[in-house]
Amino acid sequence: MASLKELRARITSVKSTKKITSAMKMVAAAKLRRAQLHAEAAHPYADAMRRMLGELAASMAGQDGLPRLMTGTGRDQVHLLIPVTSDRGLAGGFNSNVNRTTRQTVRHLQAEGKIVKILPVGRKGADFLAREFADLIIERIPGSSGKEVPFSAASDLGSRVTKMLAAGEFDVCTVIYNRFRSVMSQVPTHMQLIPLELDEADAGQPAAGADQAQYEFEPDEEKLLARLLPRNLQVQIYAAMLDSAAGEQGARMTAMDNATRNAGKAIDRLSQKYNRTRQANITNELMEIISGASAV
Template sequence: MANLKDIRKRISSVKSTQQITKAMQMVAASKLKKAKDSVVQARPYAIKMGDVLASLAVRVKPGKHPLLERRDEKKIELLVITSDRGLCGGFNTNVIKAADSFMKEKGEGSEEILLSVIGRKARDHYRRRDWEFKTEELNSGTADFSQAESIGRTIIDRYVEGETDAVYVAFTEFKSAMTQNIVVKRLLPLEPKMLAEDEIPVEYLYEPSEDVLLADIIPRHIYTQVFSMLLESIASEHGSRMTAMDSATKNASEMTAKLTLLYNRARQAAITTELMEIVSGAEALN
């Protein structure tokens, strides 16, 4: 029979853990709300940007811009987006798993893979496996457009210089607090949205010329995409943490209930033994 004092200690430790997980869950819930709002608010800009690009791209030959040009995928860059902090269930592990299987699939050919990471978790994971990073950034938990811009710029530079032939991103797409999809998306070369067959592109006046505009808009479109991936990843992180902490809190409640039962039983047993001893002692005196 377990020692009464030990059980009491266990109970209080489980209870204090529960307080922590409960607090983390509530913090994650409020952060999730904010992150979700930023995802939703950032959408009009991103969608419109894609539309403008599509309407421009149909008018310009694919060879006109290096970022639209397709090459044989010999050197592939993979950008892995994770969080800095843990305690969010399988969030980071899942992204890393998807990244690993992507690399395995692509690595079987003659392709060379270059790695870039955002977030401490991915960085630590791959550093332990002796990877070198092209780009290495932390993920502070709030997306910043200028950060997305600088990341996007280095990715574009490498692509234009021929250091990479394609760029993919492994990140978590935000659907809702409960569902998140881990996806590996191609960032470069760019594939502008095609107009439907019966859709007639609107004839625009351009100022400056369409080539100049296109050259200006394409990089910006990449930054926007990186930015929205960051936003989605952050929202997913909070969602994932919220669910993980919620179930941790529930588990802690269950654990306390079990331990309390155990404790009461042990206490009862101790009392019974003690009574028996007294009774038998008294009997012996008579």
């Protein structure tokens, strides 16, 4: 049985932990609102970019010499994966979900005989993947460290990916990140960046029986693609990083709220045990006194 001194020390320790987790919860909640607004504001712009490129792709269907950022290299042998995680932990399953998804994707591609390269964004993902796929990591990209995500981070990463594609270092590029749905829900998501994936709605396919609109582009489609495709790559990466940043704060707030609640329950149990132990000690002392008095 633990002594009263040990129980007091444990209660004091858990109370200190509760103060820390409560403070981290409030900090995460304050950061979450701004991160959520940024992520939600980025989605319409990213969607509009995809639709615009879909209309351009539909107008140029069947033409030769389309940019590599749209078509890729035409092969499917070398895959570049960009997992986006945080630099810090204490966020529940936020990082482990992306890490697990990335590991499954790597194993699946390798089982098909593909070559995999990894460009991790965030320290937690890089550290996890280095334990098993250290030889596949070509560079570690630092995350935002809980701060606001600057567009320059996505711009630099997009430029790096563009240079790698021009050098023929990969055929397919996919970003893996947590898509923010709510404070309680962050969904691991694959988004293929190269070749550009366009569904029927993005590609301007008309519904059955509908008239197909005709577009005239100024300047011509080739010049527009040359300008829009690099920008689109940066925008899609930026939207993924903003989603990840909002999801990180939501996951951390939830995790710290649960930790604070658990600490409170632990304090109640320890306090109850402390009071029972103290009462038992007092009872034993009284019995010893009574026994001694009776013997005299």
